[in-house]
Amino acid sequence: MQLEYRHQYGGLAPDVLWGALFDPEILRRAIPGCQGLEGQGDGAYKASLGLNVGPIRGGFDGQVALSDAEPPRRYRLRLDGGGAPGQVKADAWISLEPDGQGTSLLCRAEVSATGTLAAVGQRVMGSVGKMLVGRFFKNIEHELSGQRATG
Amino acid sequence: MPTVFGTAIKRREDPRLITGRATYTDDIRLPGLVHAAILRSPHAHARIRSIDVEKARRAPGVVAAYTGRDLQGRIGTVPTAWLLPDSDLKTPPHPVLAVDRVRYVGDGVALVVADSPARARDALELIGVEYEPLPVVVNQEEAMQPGKPQLHGEAPKNVAFHWKAGNGASEAFQQAEVVVRHRFVNNRLIPNAMEPRSAVARYNPSSGEMTLWMTSQNPHIHRYLLSGILGIPEHKLRVVAPEVGGGFGSKIACYPDEALVAFAARELGVPVKWTEDRRESFIATTHGRDHIQDVELAGRKDGTITGLRATVHASMGAYVSTAAPGVPTILFGLMLQGAYRIPQIEVDVYGVFTNTTPTDAYRGAGRPEATFIVERLVDLFARQIGMDPAEVRRRNFIPANAFPYDTPTGLTYDSGDYATALDKLLEALDYPALRRRQEELRRQGRYLGVGFSTYVEICGLGPSQVAGAVGFQGGLWDSATLRVLPTGKVLVYTGTSPHGQGEETTFAQIVAEALGIPVEDVEVRHGDTGEVYMGWGTYGSRTTPVGGSAVARAAERVVEKARVFAAHMLEVAQDDLTFEEGRFQVKGAPGRSVSFQDVALQAHLAWNLPEGVEPSLEASAFYDPPNFCYPFGAHACVVEVDRDTGEVRLERYVAVDDCGRIINPLIVEGQVHGGVVQGIGQALWEGAVYDENGQLLTGSLMDYALPKARFFPEIETHHTETPAPHNPLGVKGVGETGTIASTPAVVNAVVDALAPFGVKHLETPLTPEKVWKAMQDGRR
Numbered sequence: 001m002q003l004e005y006r007h008q009y010g011g012l013a014p015d016v017l018w019g020a021l022f023d024p025e026i027l028r029r030a031i032p033g034c035q036g037l038e039g040q041g042d043g044a045y046k047a048s049l050g051l052n053v054g055p056i057r058g059g060f061d062g063q064v065a066l067s068d069a070e071p072p073r074r075y076r077l078r079l080d081g082g083g084a085p086g087q088v089k090a091d092a093w094i095s096l097e098p099d100g101q102g103t104s105l106l107c108r109a110e111v112s113a114t115g116t117l118a119a120v121g122q123r124v125m126g127s128v129g130k131m132l133v134g135r136f137f138k139n140i141e142h143e144l145s146g147q148r149a150t151g
Numbered sequence: 152m153p154t155v156f157g158t159a160i161k162r163r164e165d166p167r168l169i170t171g172r173a174t175y176t177d178d179i180r181l182p183g184l185v186h187a188a189i190l191r192s193p194h195a196h197a198r199i200r201s202i203d204v205e206k207a208r209r210a211p212g213v214v215a216a217y218t219g220r221d222l223q224g225r226i227g228t229v230p231t232a233w234l235l236p237d238s239d240l241k242t243p244p245h246p247v248l249a250v251d252r253v254r255y256v257g258d259g260v261a262l263v264v265a266d267s268p269a270r271a272r273d274a275l276e277l278i279g280v281e282y283e284p285l286p287v288v289v290n291q292e293e294a295m296q297p298g299k300p301q302l303h304g305e306a307p308k309n310v311a312f313h314w315k316a317g318n319g320a321s322e323a324f325q326q327a328e329v330v331v332r333h334r335f336v337n338n339r340l341i342p343n344a345m346e347p348r349s350a351v352a353r354y355n356p357s358s359g360e361m362t363l364w365m366t367s368q369n370p371h372i373h374r375y376l377l378s379g380i381l382g383i384p385e386h387k388l389r390v391v392a393p394e395v396g397g398g399f400g401s402k403i404a405c406y407p408d409e410a411l412v413a414f415a416a417r418e419l420g421v422p423v424k425w426t427e428d429r430r431e432s433f434i435a436t437t438h439g440r441d442h443i444q445d446v447e448l449a450g451r452k453d454g455t456i457t458g459l460r461a462t463v464h465a466s467m468g469a470y471v472s473t474a475a476p477g478v479p480t481i482l483f484g485l486m487l488q489g490a491y492r493i494p495q496i497e498v499d500v501y502g503v504f505t506n507t508t509p510t511d512a513y514r515g516a517g518r519p520e521a522t523f524i525v526e527r528l529v530d531l532f533a534r535q536i537g538m539d540p541a542e543v544r545r546r547n548f549i550p551a552n553a554f555p556y557d558t559p560t561g562l563t564y565d566s567g568d569y570a571t572a573l574d575k576l577l578e579a580l581d582y583p584a585l586r587r588r589q590e591e592l593r594r595q596g597r598y599l600g601v602g603f604s605t606y607v608e609i610c611g612l613g614p615s616q617v618a619g620a621v622g623f624q625g626g627l628w629d630s631a632t633l634r635v636l637p638t639g640k641v642l643v644y645t646g647t648s649p650h651g652q653g654e655e656t657t658f659a660q661i662v663a664e665a666l667g668i669p670v671e672d673v674e675v676r677h678g679d680t681g682e683v684y685m686g687w688g689t690y691g692s693r694t695t696p697v698g699g700s701a702v703a704r705a706a707e708r709v710v711e712k713a714r715v716f717a718a719h720m721l722e723v724a725q726d727d728l729t730f731e732e733g734r735f736q737v738k739g740a741p742g743r744s745v746s747f748q749d750v751a752l753q754a755h756l757a758w759n760l761p762e763g764v765e766p767s768l769e770a771s772a773f774y775d776p777p778n779f780c781y782p783f784g785a786h787a788c789v790v791e792v793d794r795d796t797g798e799v800r801l802e803r804y805v806a807v808d809d810c811g812r813i814i815n816p817l818i819v820e821g822q823v824h825g826g827v828v829q830g831i832g833q834a835l836w837e838g839a840v841y842d843e844n845g846q847l848l849t850g851s852l853m854d855y856a857l858p859k860a861r862f863f864p865e866i867e868t869h870h871t872e873t874p875a876p877h878n879p880l881g882v883k884g885v886g887e888t889g890t891i892a893s894t895p896a897v898v899n900a901v902v903d904a905l906a907p908f909g910v911k912h913l914e915t916p917l918t919p920e921k922v923w924k925a926m927q928d929g930r931r
Contacts, residue, residue: 084275086193114256118193118256119433
């Protein structure tokens with residue numbers, strides 16, 4: 001399944017944003033439902049999430065890998081994780097374009113799932129996924145503007 | 152007393168069913184009951200590296216947890232019970248829990264038992280399974296290609312069987328003036344009985360007796376098979392089907408899950424219950440259909456059909472389910488001549504393993520897939536030669552004077568009058584006016600279509616001798632016992648296991664008619680191997696033709712015995728008695744008579760019995776039919792396609808069915824309605840979709856579209872009555888006819904509506920998107 005998400009950051013230049021997107025502390029606060037994020041070096045992280053969005057409910061554990069970084073323009077994010085509702089694999093490219101004083105961020109991901117996640121996927125995953133990704137990028141904005149993440 | 156046979160009395164089952172007072176398996180509460188939940192594979196194909204159930208075992212309320220390895224050597228595998236001969240059928244072992252490999256999403260991996268259903272389900276989340284995903288194949292044709300994942304070592308190229316039938320059709324195709332070739336995909340369906348599967352098991356360690364309540368269409372078959380899996384002697388195993396909320400074929404099969412529940416009850420010494428949830432049902436209960444059909448029809452320009460050939464790839468799913476091999480072969484391939492005198496038929500069927508939920512019988516089972524081919528091909532042929540589709544059908548019908556008719560596939564159609572059914576249909580439709588209206592609307596840019604389906608089907612399964620010849624591992628006779636009580640009330644025990652079809656009413660009508668007693672005086676019992684000696688269950692529209700015939704025979708025997716008592720009571724010879732309207736009457740002596748109730752009482756009091764006659768009034772019959780039944784009919788659907796949205800609106804649906812003599816017109820009408828709706832479900836809405844990883848994308852009722860009442864016009868039903876010549880009641884089955892007939896009728900109607908766009912065929916389900924695209928392509 002293809003997932004595409006765009007976010008406009010007014011007043012945040014790509015290099016400022018870039019720093020935040022690679023800062024484990026900020027990531028931990030910004031990732032929706034994040035209960036733990038453990039750096040393993042080389043852009044690899046061990047993450048655990050607790051989610052409760054419609055039928056997608058429960059604990060997820062997984063690996064996150066950030067790679068192919070071309071600061072401050074684009075990078076690749078791969079996710080492989082799972083929990084009771086099923087397993088998810090995502091392969092995303094995130095690109096940052098200067099947009100006036102700010103940045104236009106585009107996230108394009110190929111997502112595959114198993115279990116309940118797949119069974120309800122066609123209908124729910126797109127919207128739930130988009131919502132979670134959206135929340136993440138908004139949280140980054142909050143972090144950078146000094147506000148608490150809404151988590 | 153009015154004749155009850157043929158009377159539209161209301162179903163006696165309904166008050167309890169529609170007021171919530173029926174007892175289904177999940178309603179059963181037993182002291183000390185614990186609850187099972189089954190962990191199912193999220194992968195369509197994977198090696199199991201390890202399973203860790205320790206955390207689950209320690210979870211709150213958990214009583215036990217088992218993996219496939221824990222069960223090895225302690226419980227058997229799930230058998231296939233239709234061993235198709237001359238097909239090299241492979242039936243790889245189907246363990247009750249996967250041991251080192253899972254083969255479909257839904258394959259059972261572990262069992263947890265806890266003090267509540269919620270805690271059992273919660274504990275499933277604590278089981279750690281390390282899977283090593285393997286390549287997946289979901290399409291049956293791809294599965295046979297080189298280099299594709301192999302599901303079972305014993306089935307090279309994933310071929311479960313290759314089966315052929317017919318008398319060869321190459322001559323017909325060599326000499327054909329017209330050949331119509333097509334590929335049809337008969338899409339996979341998910342039965343979705345309103346009640347999901349459920350089981351409750353109770354074991355008594357001191358007596359060694361196991362009682363298993365379960366959602367079953369055939370409790371005696373389940374007892375027979377589960378006795379083997381569990382190693383419990385058959386006489387110590389009682390299988391009870393309480394109220395069953397629909398089956399449509401999905402409750403015929405023997406699944407791993409009910410065996411697991413019984414196993415756990417015996418291990419733990421407490422009663423265990425398991426009930427599937429809806430999402431689980433989508434992946435763990437058998438699916439239906441799923442054929443890829445390459446077909447061709449040979450004919451002449453004058454409209455004569457001379458031959459039909461089909462090569463079919465039928466998906467078995469990951470394992471060969473109980474009756475699965477018989478469905479795309481015997482119940483499908485032998486019916487490919489449909490209602491027509493087609494002299495040459497040739498059919499090749501491959502049953503193929505794929506990483507999907509196993510398939511098995513689903514309402515119609517094989518006959519809808521056959522009827523779809525024949526009825527679509529006839530329409531394509533009609534269009535190619537420029538002849539009206541109703542006319543092509545009429546020209547090719549097996550004529551009424553040709554019955555019994557031997558088909559080129561080796562069946563003998565019992566009786567029929569196909570042209571009369573079509574005449575009745577055309578009249579009900581006002582066909583010429585309909586065509587004129589279609590023309591008129593087309594000029595206005597509106598698209599009306601008319602589609603026919605003149606079907607015949609094989610049911611009333613069936614002669615046991617034939618069952619043996621085609622590899623069915625059971626008999627297909629059935630039993631009835633009538634117990635007359637001292638007050639003349641009657642208990643009827645049938646070996647069939649109705650679960651929504653209304654036989655508690657129709658069988659009471661058969662008995663009331665035969666004994667001349669009020670229908671209220673008859674009670675019908677079924678579904679309990681502890682009450683009923685033996686029977687083969689309810690499927691294949693066999694309950695009334697086979698089970699009902701057994702009831703009729705047993706009733707005749709009761710009358711014979713009652714006549715002995717009556718003659719003694721009236722002090723006349725038996726031949727001097729007539730039996731009418733419930734009274735034994737001395738011929739030519741008005742006033743000298745006894746009622747059936749008088750006789751029943753004397754038979755039980757036994758104060759003054761005839762010489763050598765034993766007390767009581769009970770009789771049994773074991774009826775094995777000499778042939779199948781072949782109901783038939785003519786259906787038509789009128790649709791209008793919305794030119795802007797592609798939505799298909801059902802304007803009219805007219806069904807003319809002939810199921811032989813009708814016992815209860817109301818019940819027959821209900822069966823036709825339900826069947827038609829289910830068949831239209833396939834035509835317009837229903838379809839299981841797997842992604843390339845074997846994940847079921849249509850895994851909930853939000854994603855799998857079932858028909859809803861508001862989608863339908865009033866279904867118009869008509870009948871002709873051509874009695875079955877070989878059973879005592881003259882009845883044929885009607886439980887599946889609607890499903891068999893309606894799918895092609897609707898598709899034919901939509902394709903007819905889309906003729907101005909050059910559309911020749913669309914694959915089911917005909918979703919608005921598909922129809923709209925076809926119109927767009929046609930506009931270009």
